[in-house]
Amino acid sequence: EVVLTQSPATLSVSPGERATLSCRASQSVGINLAWYQQKPGQAPRLLIYGASNRAAGTPTSFSGSGSGTDFTLTISSLQSEDFASYYCQQYLHWPPLTFGQGTRVEIK
């Protein structure tokens, strides 16, 4: 099973600042990595797939990078609606499909 480790667990950022979230895989997943945003009481929403491709409706302020075992989600300038939890998911080695434990982005 591929274990995804996200860091930090909580990120405190001021509006307008940049946020950098990390996801590390226990073995190479190539670029088969997705990022999701989740707000309280809602389902996750796909942001990024293929490590760096923005899904339909994802603002350009979100960008994904990385390959192999190290991935990054960057939010260039945080807006109020971006404060949420973020999860990475790998889809190369399965079953099982696996998710990280999440990074919560909170207002500083």
Add this chain to the structure above:
Amino acid sequence: QVQLVESGGGVVQPGTSLRLSCVGSGLSVSSFAMHWVRQAPGKGPEWVAAISYDGRDKFYEDSVKGRITISRDNAKNTVYLEMNSLTPEDTAIYFCAKSKMSLYYDVWGQGTLVTVSS
């Protein structure tokens, strides 16, 4: 509007069974692999099961094998999750989700809450 709508959750006692349903709205689920993903309170999502577009292939997370069955009725545009011998560890919001050929999820339902408690 493309939607997946889950139902069937509730509060049940340990050892009992429950069947969850997921109906596509504005979306024909028959063309896609479908998945169930659960999320325990305060935790990240956890993949539970998947079924191929035609129902021939089914996959399960190890901890639920033998207790959970995924199935689909494409004529009803519906996917099911039959859960038996439920334990408190099964308490979670259960989401159905649609995947593309690559197994990331571009459409999610709103989830249905399953609480297993005596």
